[in-house]
Amino acid sequence: MTTFIVRRLLWMIPTLFAVALVTFIIMRSAPGGPWDTSAERRQVDASTQKSLNAYYGLDKPLWRQFVAYTIGDVNKKGTFVCGAICGNLGPSYRTRGRTVQDILFSPPADRPLWYSRFGYSIRLGLIALAFALIVGIPVGIIAALKHNSFADYVSLVIATIGISVPSFVMAIFMIVIFARWLGLVPVVPRTWDTITPWILPALVLGFGTMAFTARLTRTSMLEVIRQDYVRTARAKGLKERAVILRHMLKNALIPVVTILGPSLAGLVTGSFIIETMFGFPGMGRAYVQSIGQRDYSMIMGTTLIYAFLVALANLSVDLIYSFVDPRIRLE
Amino acid sequence: MSRLLEVKGLETRFFTQDGVVHAVNGINYHLDEGETLAIVGESGCGKSVGVMSLLRLIPMPPGKVTAGQVWFGTGDDRKDLLKLSDDEIRQVRGNRIAMIFQDPMTSLNPVLTIGFQISEALMLHLGMDKEKARKRAVELLELVGIPRAAERLDDYPHQFSGGMRQRVMIAMGLSCNPQLLIADEPTTALDVTIQAQIADLVKRLRDEIGMAIIWITHDLGVVAGLADRVIVMYAGFIVEEAQVKELYGNPRHPYTIGLLGSLPRLDATREHRLSSIEGLPPDLIDLPKGCPFYARCNYRIEICATDNPRLEPVAPGHKVACHREVTRETPYTVEIEPAEVVA
Ligand SMILES: Nc1ncnc2c1ncn2[C@@H]1O[C@H](COP(=O)(O)OP(=O)(O)OP(=O)(O)O)[C@@H](O)[C@H]1O
Ligand SMILES: [Mg+2]
Numbered sequence: 001m002t003t004f005i006v007r008r009l010l011w012m013i014p015t016l017f018a019v020a021l022v023t024f025i026i027m028r029s030a031p032g033g034p035w036d037t038s039a040e041r042r043q044v045d046a047s048t049q050k051s052l053n054a055y056y057g058l059d060k061p062l063w064r065q066f067v068a069y070t071i072g073d074v075n076k077k078g079t080f081v082c083g084a085i086c087g088n089l090g091p092s093y094r095t096r097g098r099t100v101q102d103i104l105f106s107p108p109a110d111r112p113l114w115y116s117r118f119g120y121s122i123r124l125g126l127i128a129l130a131f132a133l134i135v136g137i138p139v140g141i142i143a144a145l146k147h148n149s150f151a152d153y154v155s156l157v158i159a160t161i162g163i164s165v166p167s168f169v170m171a172i173f174m175i176v177i178f179a180r181w182l183g184l185v186p187v188v189p190r191t192w193d194t195i196t197p198w199i200l201p202a203l204v205l206g207f208g209t210m211a212f213t214a215r216l217t218r219t220s221m222l223e224v225i226r227q228d229y230v231r232t233a234r235a236k237g238l239k240e241r242a243v244i245l246r247h248m249l250k251n252a253l254i255p256v257v258t259i260l261g262p263s264l265a266g267l268v269t270g271s272f273i274i275e276t277m278f279g280f281p282g283m284g285r286a287y288v289q290s291i292g293q294r295d296y297s298m299i300m301g302t303t304l305i306y307a308f309l310v311a312l313a314n315l316s317v318d319l320i321y322s323f324v325d326p327r328i329r330l331e
Numbered sequence: 332m333s334r335l336l337e338v339k340g341l342e343t344r345f346f347t348q349d350g351v352v353h354a355v356n357g358i359n360y361h362l363d364e365g366e367t368l369a370i371v372g373e374s375g376c377g378k379s380v381g382v383m384s385l386l387r388l389i390p391m392p393p394g395k396v397t398a399g400q401v402w403f404g405t406g407d408d409r410k411d412l413l414k415l416s417d418d419e420i421r422q423v424r425g426n427r428i429a430m431i432f433q434d435p436m437t438s439l440n441p442v443l444t445i446g447f448q449i450s451e452a453l454m455l456h457l458g459m460d461k462e463k464a465r466k467r468a469v470e471l472l473e474l475v476g477i478p479r480a481a482e483r484l485d486d487y488p489h490q491f492s493g494g495m496r497q498r499v500m501i502a503m504g505l506s507c508n509p510q511l512l513i514a515d516e517p518t519t520a521l522d523v524t525i526q527a528q529i530a531d532l533v534k535r536l537r538d539e540i541g542m543a544i545i546w547i548t549h550d551l552g553v554v555a556g557l558a559d560r561v562i563v564m565y566a567g568f569i570v571e572e573a574q575v576k577e578l579y580g581n582p583r584h585p586y587t588i589g590l591l592g593s594l595p596r597l598d599a600t601r602e603h604r605l606s607s608i609e610g611l612p613p614d615l616i617d618l619p620k621g622c623p624f625y626a627r628c629n630y631r632i633e634i635c636a637t638d639n640p641r642l643e644p645v646a647p648g649h650k651v652a653c654h655r656e657v658t659r660e661t662p663y664t665v666e667i668e669p670a671e672v673v674a
Contacts, residue, residue, distance in 0.1 A: 229437065232438045234424070235430040251442055325442060326441070
């Protein structure tokens with residue numbers, strides 16, 4: 001078990017390295033650069049650009065820049081500065097004086113970690129996931145138990161909407177209905193310290209996962225219902241509730257449990273559109289901004305964090321799997 | 332010995348999209364305390380559905396017990412199981428009537444320990460607490476011959492072999508000292524040596540505990556050493572019923588004669604070749620008007636095509652549903668061509 005985890009963690013290094021390389025290539029082949037100026041902004045003249053490039057090492061050959069970012073490089077004073085591999089995600093080019101890890105992980109003064117951009121995104125992801133599970137699993141169970149009934153069809157319609165309507169479309173509808181027409185929640189909240197502003201983004205973000213969870217639960221429940229061991233349980237004289245809760249649910253939830261990790265990763269990393277639409281102070285919005293601004297180190301750093309989260313989520317799948325299903329053994 | 336079970340006119344149907352499946356068509360039989368009854372017949376003839384109907388374990392929908400009575404019990408607590416409330420039938424299931432199923436690989440819950448699965452019925456029906464139930468579970472596992480039983484209590488089904496799992500199923504079935512054990516092809520999924528072991532185990536336990544057994548199989552060979560009486564089913568009907576010796580020595584239904592003819596015998600002469608029954612059983616959705624065996628019967632006469640014979644006594648304790656007085660010596664009236672093999 002421990003060796004399994006250690007091996008999987010070590011495997012993450014080449015994976016992340018590959019992610020970094022691909023991101024670097026795509027990013028640098030996109031036109032423009034961090035010092036680009038638009039007409040309404042203050043101009044950066046050529047000599048300033050040159051000295052900025054020199055300061056940040058952008059005048060070096062590309063391969064050297066990549067190695068410098070990921071592994072490290074010797075600075076002007078001749079000391080070695082370690083790169084992403086040591087957790088140093090580099091200085092932001094646009095938010096002067098702050099490093100990428102500082103922007104993502106440092107909460108405002110006197111606030112705990114979950115008030116950082118990373119913390120906000122994780123919280124939003126967790127709330128969305130909780131919503132998806134609390135609604136999705138019971139809906140799936142009921143749909144399966146009342147197979148082909150009205151309830152089943154209602155759940156099918158909801159699930160189809162949830163899976164096929166893109167979250168940004170749903171976000172627009174939600175904002176129009178709940179914020180504009182009904183005025184239940186603010187369109188752009190002033191503070192995120194109360195619960196109300198979280199409801200819409202979490203709902204919109206979690207809806208797809210909820211729909212998917214409901215479908216998955218239903219499918220696996222229908223599979224479990226006709227298993228022989230369910231008949232055995234009934235033949236024992238168990239009450240229907242015990243048959244469902246003890247004998248069916250644990251089996252039916254195995255596939256659901258295994259998607260928890262990727263779902264959370266998907267919700268945390270996939271929230272940038274929602275974050276941007278709702279003006280949410282999370283990692284996703286910062287990411288979208290940094291792409292527009294060609295803030296190279298910020299793009300690289302955030303992508304690596306996302307990739308790390310996904311890799312961690314996949315590892316968690318295997319661990320959870322072995323935990324809920326005694327037939328799976330890890331080695 | 333007093334009557335333990337009396338099934339009268341039991342009829343079970345499945346209402347499917349393709350039509351109504353006539354799985355069990357008005358069967359009558361009985362069982363005494365401590366008696367072992369075998370139900371034989373080829374695949375799909377309604378053996379499982381027939382016994383699952385007794386405990387109302389038919390999936391509903393599409394299934395439904397459409398007629399009949401199932402009198403179970405002795406003396407004052409004789410009751411029609413089909414009329415009991417849901418709560419009452421649950422008191423019977425696993426407690427007074429236990430069932431073990433064909434495939435031990437899939438009949439145990441893969442995510443629950445076998446200790447838990449055995450304890451469950453004990454706690455439910457006998458009101459034992461966890462500790463007591465575990466202790467009893469160990470005893471039961473020892474009883475069915477599982478080595479190092481105490482250590483294996485927290486193992487999961489996948490850690491047992493097929494034969495061992497069937498032993499676990501038997502331990503589970505016996506846990507509440509049932510008056511009747513229904514074994515639905517308990518050995519079919521196992522290899523031959525294990526089959527014999529399991530049959531021996533059940534025989535030994537029956538002699539120790541004294542419960543009645545309904546043993547379902549499509550293998551007449553297994554039946555011989557185990558059963559007192561045999562029921563032969565065909566297309567949802569009982570076509571013959573007799574004491575085991577009588578049935579082997581003097582089969583009277585063409586289908587039974589066919590079944591016995593397809594059984595290898597040690598004392599067989601060279602001319603006495605293994606025969607098989609040609610053709611296929613009828614479609615249960617669209618049952619023929621006459622005898623269900625008509626299409627495959629070597630002994631058929633005109634009336635068989637239009638009239639389904641009733642089960643009538645031909646000798647004490649021996650009943651047959653046939654228009655003719657057929658024995659092994661009776662000459663064929665028709666030769667049935669082997670069914671064409673469709674590529
Ligand atoms: N859930 C169901 N829906 C529709 N038809 C069913 C259902 N269950 C059983 N049947 C039908 O009832 C008939 C009897 O089935 P049953 O399982 O009792 O056969 P069996 O004699 O036990 O056969 P086997 O030896 O293969 O176990 C079959 O023709 C089968 O197709
Ligand atoms: Mg069967």
